Amino acid sequence: ALLPPPPHLATMRRPFPVLRLCAAALVAHAAAAEDICYVGYIMDRYCIDNEVLLDKPDVKALERPDLHSVHCLVDVGVCRDSGFDVLSDPATPGAPFCRAYSLDAAGTQAAIASARKVGSCRTCDPSGLVEQGYRATIRGRIVDASVVPAAIIVTQVLPEHMGCGLEGPSVPRHVNCERGIKPAPVPMPPSLGTPMPMPVSLGTPMPMPVSLGTPMPMPSATAPATPPILIDECEEDCAPCGGIIKYTCIVEEQACIDVNTSASSLSDWMCSCFAPAQGTAVAQVAVCMLNECTTDCSSCSFGTCSQAGQSCTDPDASAVSLSDWTCSCLTATAPPPTLIDECEEDCATCSGITCIVEEQACIDVNTSASSLSDWMCSCFAPAQGTAVAQVAVCTLPATPAPTRSQITPMPVSLGTPVPMPTSFDTPMPVSQGTPMPTSFDT
Secondary structure, three states: OOOOOOHHHHHHHOHHHHHHHHHHHHHHHHHHOOEEEEEEEEEEHHHHHHOEEOOEEEEEOOOOHHHOEHHHHHOOHHHHOOOEEEEEOOOOOOOOOEEEEEEOHHHHHHHHHHHHHHEOOOOOOOOOOEOEOOEEEEEEEEEEOOEEOEEEEEEEEEEHHHOOHHHOOOOOOOOEOOOOOEEOOOOOOOOOOOOOOOOOOOOOOOOOOOOOOOOOOOOOOOOOOOOOOEOOOOOOOEOOOOEOOHHHHHOOOEEEEEOOOEOOOOOOEEEEEOOOOEOEEEOOOOOOEOOOOOOOOOOOOOOHHHHOOEEEEOOOOEOOOOOOOEEEEOOOOOOOOOEOOOOOOOOOOOOOOOOHHHOEEEEEOOOEOOOOOOEEEEEOOOOEOEEEOOOOOOEOOOOOOOOHHHOOOOOOOOOOOOOOOOOOOOOOOOOOOOOOOOOOOO
8 A cells, every 4th residue: 555645745735726826716715806898798697507508408508509499598587586697709710609707697687688789589679679699798897807708897788889999808816617617727836946846755555455255247138227216307318208398487487387297198288377377288389378467566556546546457467468557547438327218318218210201100009118119100190000119000991872861862953043134234225126015905
């Protein structure tokens, strides 16, 4: 066996770890006071740690950040809330992108706001056009250089084209091209002189035994794997599952639930909306509904309308359309009438001009509001006829033949009457014939 080093050698080796730690602290302190400016892709740590893009599971996150959608970055809760890093561009074509600096919480929120102004996503401004590959100019100060990527406090998030000015972008001391956080490499301390050479040998090493017995035989072939009894399709990555299913739900901010994890029950997973929204769908994304007038949520009315004596209306009750509820004044309604003359009123069951247009009278036999559709058309005398809720058929009564006693006799004509003179001024003419006798004695 190798003997331990002499005490004087062990004593001389002890200061070196202490010196390394002191040097590392000095370097980290010096780096922590450094102001930086950097331009690059903004990537959420969820996708980085997941190694693939949430909405594109077949794409490596640090290989194609240009395919990372703004929707995944700022709409999806697990991505948006995981924090952001700014990536360094690869030095050579085909090399992966690396993590240059880690943004603080306030810097992440500033990057979200900036991405929503220029991006095209569910919560973005309508004028945004960037659908994927969001890049920005980041200005800040390093607060922790003991980890890679170094942690910074962000002072500004600017559009990519603003750049870093004449000074150009900062050069990160170290970059991380993998998932997770790594400690920064410990710098070597300055030389303190020629180290004392280590002894080549401190004794004759003990020979290792040639054999300690018969070795256990290795199996000649790998035993076939036992088929699984349970498969959670929301967690497993299996061929029958159609890939990593949970991403289908997560990318839309929904929960994935496998109601039956038996290996014989596949394709029964479902996406379920998070409360207060409601909605589920089997083997596909659910349609989430949220009525802001009847639900208690951050964007809901909270009884604002009802407390003011007004009605609340949510024109679009889907969970993606929020803060669109409106209050409206209630219309005063008169009490329902107790009497309705269906011949005079304008109502759905009233007669209107049905009777008048046929020169008939309209009569409502019962004007109670509970007795409707009982109006009738009636014929004017001498015609006769009535009909309920419709035009009547009018008929005249039959005229009987007169009796003999009812016949008045007409006078018999005696010829043409002698015309009477119309004037007595004209003297009668004197006859020129036989003279009238002057005496009646003869």
